[in-house]
Amino acid sequence: MTQKVPPGLKKALDSHPCYNEKAHTKFARMHLPVAPRCNIQCNYCNRKYDCSNESRPGVTSEVLTPVEALNKVRMVKREIPELSVVAIAGPGDPLANEESFETMSLVKGEFPELTLCLSTNGLMLPQNLDRIKDLGIGFVTVTINAVDTEVSKDIYQFVKFDGHLYEGKEAAEVLLRQQLAGIKGAIERDILVKANMVLIPDINGDHIPEAVEVLKGLGVYIINILPLIPVEGTAFADQRAPTAKERKELQDRCSGGVKMMRHCKQCRADAIGLLGKDRSQEFTKAACGSSCGPGEAMQISGPKQSDTIAVSSSDGLTVDGGLGNTSTFIIYELRDGDFKEVGRTEINQDMDTPLVGEGHRRRLNMVADQLSEHKAVLVTGAGDLAKEFMENKGVVTVIHHGTVKEGIEKALQMLD
Numbered sequence: 001m002t003q004k005v006p007p008g009l010k011k012a013l014d015s016h017p018c019y020n021e022k023a024h025t026k027f028a029r030m031h032l033p034v035a036p037r038c039n040i041q042c043n044y045c046n047r048k049y050d051c052s053n054e055s056r057p058g059v060t061s062e063v064l065t066p067v068e069a070l071n072k073v074r075m076v077k078r079e080i081p082e083l084s085v086v087a088i089a090g091p092g093d094p095l096a097n098e099e100s101f102e103t104m105s106l107v108k109g110e111f112p113e114l115t116l117c118l119s120t121n122g123l124m125l126p127q128n129l130d131r132i133k134d135l136g137i138g139f140v141t142v143t144i145n146a147v148d149t150e151v152s153k154d155i156y157q158f159v160k161f162d163g164h165l166y167e168g169k170e171a172a173e174v175l176l177r178q179q180l181a182g183i184k185g186a187i188e189r190d191i192l193v194k195a196n197m198v199l200i201p202d203i204n205g206d207h208i209p210e211a212v213e214v215l216k217g218l219g220v221y222i223i224n225i226l227p228l229i230p231v232e233g234t235a236f237a238d239q240r241a242p243t244a245k246e247r248k249e250l251q252d253r254c255s256g257g258v259k260m261m262r263h264c265k266q267c268r269a270d271a272i273g274l275l276g277k278d279r280s281q282e283f284t285k286a287a288c289g290s291s292c293g294p295g296e297a298m299q300i301s302g303p304k305q306s307d308t309i310a311v312s313s314s315d316g317l318t319v320d321g322g323l324g325n326t327s328t329f330i331i332y333e334l335r336d337g338d339f340k341e342v343g344r345t346e347i348n349q350d351m352d353t354p355l356v357g358e359g360h361r362r363r364l365n366m367v368a369d370q371l372s373e374h375k376a377v378l379v380t381g382a383g384d385l386a387k388e389f390m391e392n393k394g395v396v397t398v399i400h401h402g403t404v405k406e407g408i409e410k411a412l413q414m415l416d
Helices: 009-015 067-078 100-108 127-132 168-188 207-219 244-254 358-370 386-394 404-415
Strands: 027-033 040-042 084-086 113-122 137-143 156-161 164-167 192-199 222-227 260-262 308-311 328-335 336-344 376-379 396-399
Touching: 027 067, 067 084, 067 100, 084 100, 100 113, 127 168, 137 168, 156 168, 164 168, 168 192, 168 207, 192 207, 192 244, 207 222, 207 244, 207 404, 308 404, 358 386, 376 404, 386 396, 396 404
Parallel strands: 027 084, 084 113, 113 137, 137 192, 192 222, 222 260, 308 376, 376 396
Antiparallel strands: 040 156, 156 164, 308 328, 328 336
8 A cells, every 4th residue: 555645745745856846847856975884795797897878776976974965065055946856865774874964954944845765775775764853854765675584685685783883684684674664664753655667577577576565564655676787796797688678568567556656766875966867977076166157058949841840659648658669650730830749660679688788878879860850859757868879860759747738848849
């Protein structure tokens, strides 16, 4: 049963881009990388290096002090007025770093209108629930990849807890006990909970439906099934990533009775801006100096007669597909100042290609090639890499949730 939204969080939920899919194209969030230390080692995690073009949890270009983090919030709020959420998501675990609490206290004191949020592995959640509640943090994400220790023992290398180092099944037992107690306690305190689950096909792929049922029983608000990103230097570097088809089938299978997040971008620990449009590199200390502002916006020429827009819609009424999982696009052409439906185009989407790696890049590039004749594509979602490929072909990606008519109007405004 989906967690009921506490009355005090309903307004914040309306503008939370991660917990509310309708909000993610309108409201921005920023992650403050103030938490470098972690108390567990996941077999898929490597926080030792950063590439500015790399988007995955645990990556940051710099670690900030609480005061530096507050200064950055001031800066970003001036430049991005749609900022609604300030979160801490690493690069380690927020609850293993006292700086997280100091940072949240500073932000709350100066910006009480902003929503506070954090993401954790859950190990230290039970003993910190009252502190979290007292700070006004109303949204907590817990990454819980299994509810069976026979499964999770293969996902974690070690767990550091209460002065002891645990490994194998014992580590999995300690972590799971804390995660379940923390989620239960958070819900009891009217903190809205999102559960992240990393889909590792050959490890927990068959187990995730069982885990989702347990999380439903606890009453979590929303579940996010994330694809594994095999990372160099980790124990899972050679594990295969799930395909888009595998992930979607699992999301569909598990969606009954609970909200399912389908718009996650697996954000960096220093992400800033709208989901899928990271602006963190504009606000690094190196980029900013004493002051910081946004870079030059991409200049787009206005629409002209006979320009076309490719729309992901199964019924011609609602935009209902993402750029990476749509095989048929309806084509609209600009005629006499309005777009008219003129036909359809089939896209050769290989849904069995892994969601990361060179094969994924080739697939996105191929999709961009096939849509390159159009002025814009209108979809419900697209990752940074997909947008980059489309932009390189001169095609504008328009993200919209709603009717085709409203989406085309939005596209026209963006193209003007």
